[in-house]
Amino acid sequence: MAKVLTSRSENYSQWYNDLVMKADLAENSAVRGCMIIKPYGYAIWENMQAELDKMFKDTGHQNAYFPLLIPKSFLSKEADHVEGFAKECAVVTHYRLKNDPNGKGVVVDPNAQLEEELIIRPTSETIIWNTYRNWIQSYRDLPILCNQWANVMRWEMRTRLFLRTAEFLWQEGHTAHATKEEALQETEQMINVYGDFAENFMAVPVLKGHKTESERFAGALDTYCIEALMQDGKALQAGTSHFLGQNFAKAFDVKFANKEGKEDYVWATSWGVSTRLMGALIMAHSDDNGLVLPPKLAPIQVVIVPIYRKAEELEKIAAKIDPIVAKLKSMGISVKFDDSDNRKPGWKFAEYELKGVPVRLAIGNRDLENGTIELARRDTLSKETLPIEGIEEVIEKLLEEIQTNIFQKALDFRAEKTTKVDSYDEFKELLETKTGFFLAHWDGTAETEEQIKNETKATIRCIPFDAEEEEGVCMVTGKPSKRRVVFAKAY
């Protein structure tokens, strides 16, 4: 069968687009920059949502829902915030259509103009903090630990499926606290939740750290992030958690009486991950044959393909397979027995490879006679013939092994692609031929950061939490620096 994907080495970007389309994950819609998430892609997203939602609830959060539309004036209340989002807003100005007097369908009714224009939420800090004002009077009302699963819009000029779309799906946590310490603790807790999720479910190793001031969320005092490395050596910001200080409380006048009866502004955090994670998942593991999915997020963990000619052969195979399917399901393993007769086994093999199903079993007449079954691993593309007896336990163990193996592979790749650099000349030279994470000293100024970005297109991905103290000098200015930061070209 001909390869359906452009190879990564030929054109990584085209490979990604091909894969997203061919594996039925998503496609572009008739509306500029807005994607359609197809059932198979959405099933992966649902698995992500389920795990994240559980982690949020386990850390004491509750879900709620706030309006899609935000009064335009709300955005202006926090100066940095409006600066960051105004250019990307979709604006609702009218609320009615009417028949075109010239008979050409419908037109916007000019008599139904809104008094104040509304924007489609690019993020919900403003509408939520306007609401929290009424929810919070005293320290007894705190903390508020809310999360929202929602769609948001940012009118991006250059869009790419999952990675950057005008509309995307995400969750946004918005918490309110009585003290700075508690808010900082929450900010850190949530970046750790994201890190755990990325590493233990997505099998994507991440660096955790602070964003530089210029890369912070608009309105935040500090932004923590997780940064992942894709197979093309480019970084991808996979999640952020923001310490908002009292900025939004001040902008929306949210005060509380503390235990001593003194009034103070409330402390805030917000944190989010989006369908962008789908992009990270796809790019971190997949190969030229298609998706490679970590078992913990795969909609189908095991597929079983019968190989037969006559209906009676299929019957015999089904009689052998049905109890295996039942047992796997009872073990919590999602399994599909693909006995559809409109496709040949070879087509099915390629299809499930393309879709990243971690384990594929195939069974034919000869296997029935021998009491065997063929097992193929998606991650290593290896095959072996095994006794059918006890195959369920083999699979259970194998799924764990695949999960670990995929993560280890990504971890090794990152180690290989991480380079310490000590001079700016070396840095620039390396960037000509090499990608990945570059650890270098930086003087801590926005000017130097900007210069490096302009001259090399590399940005500071983060100042890692666990960066060792190390006396050094900025590779550009020679000014003193106490730790290395992480540079990369990024999505």
Next chain:
Amino acid sequence: MAKVLTSRSENYSQWYNDLVMKADLAENSAVRGCMIIKPYGYAIWENMQAELDKMFKDTGHQNAYFPLLIPKSFLSKEADHVEGFAKECAVVTHYRLKNDPNGKGVVVDPNAQLEEELIIRPTSETIIWNTYRNWIQSYRDLPILCNQWANVMRWEMRTRLFLRTAEFLWQEGHTAHATKEEALQETEQMINVYGDFAENFMAVPVLKGHKTESERFAGALDTYCIEALMQDGKALQAGTSHFLGQNFAKAFDVKFANKEGKEDYVWATSWGVSTRLMGALIMAHSDDNGLVLPPKLAPIQVVIVPIYRKAEELEKIAAKIDPIVAKLKSMGISVKFDDSDNRKPGWKFAEYELKGVPVRLAIGNRDLENGTIELARRDTLSKETLPIEGIEEVIEKLLEEIQTNIFQKALDFRAEKTTKVDSYDEFKELLETKTGFFLAHWDGTAETEEQIKNETKATIRCIPFDAEEEEGVCMVTGKPSKRRVVFAKAY
């Protein structure tokens, strides 16, 4: 403790508003007609979602996601559809804000006008059928059984929390089929799913039937509905399933090659329920003390309130209660041990009554000595003291009993409020003093339906599937009729 709610007899409508607010279910936002669903209300909605989602998947459906925004021209492609929705559309005309030259915050950038205005989806038939055109070539691609969980907007002039809001949350199923029969079967299957959900989870009995032509979904050939009766005797449409024929396939040119190789238009259905179900749930069961929730949808099924003065007393109670909590959880029962010390037991009792927690346990010093615990049922407001030993099994059985009891009560209420009427004079007279479902003969014309609506405000809720054949005459025109239809004033 003073009653926090207006009583139902005093002002039913105010009682509903009070309850939604005081029980922390939802509130109005700064944006006209858009609500905020608060964590407790959202937790009930999440339980509804989980059950419905399972039912959809068990009947072979998959979730997907389609864009929030729809090109205005799409709406016009199906004539009835645009007629039904154009007046309620929120319209996006621009995509950027900029700093006000007069320094007053931000204004809409006139240079960033959209070429074609976009509407915020009021429902997604148009964008989805525009997509299906590319997904469907042959009968092998059918059926497509997609569902979407999403927010939609309909610019309603008079809004009420949950019952009618400009933005609401819902699910919308959109299926594509090779034959008319299959599409009709799907339409019926889904109204049955909704009926099962309403009765078995919400404990709300529903009538299932056809809508009249004038009450059909805009663009449908037939609309099936479930109709519930609220405590004020008004009807509430709780879910609809539409047979769309080939209307949308024709509007968006979606054809397929059938098994014989002949081209035909694809057959369609769509079906949805929304956060309006929250309104139905609240109004069907609750009383003047607050919410009454069916155990199957209650976020907290059992609350345990300790009664103590000193910390050491609480410790002893906790030692007794902790294993009970653990056992209940292991039985799949959601339980909260409210040992917070900032509220008195009396306050907690009232609060959990207001929030409709089905079972409340209270335990104090005396109980510890006697090996007893006090159990209160929310549905009957009855209390009894029981041995603490084996209380978990008592609770498990009781939760089922409460679920059944709430349903039976609503069913009895409906029976009591259902009246056969044979003359229009009697009908009009009855409507002066009585509410509920009225079963009457109707001549099947839109004119008569309209006349009755204008003169009495009662509408035909449905033509029940199970209506007995009965020779009769229309109560208004005297023309022949073969079965009674259901009239009511409605939300």
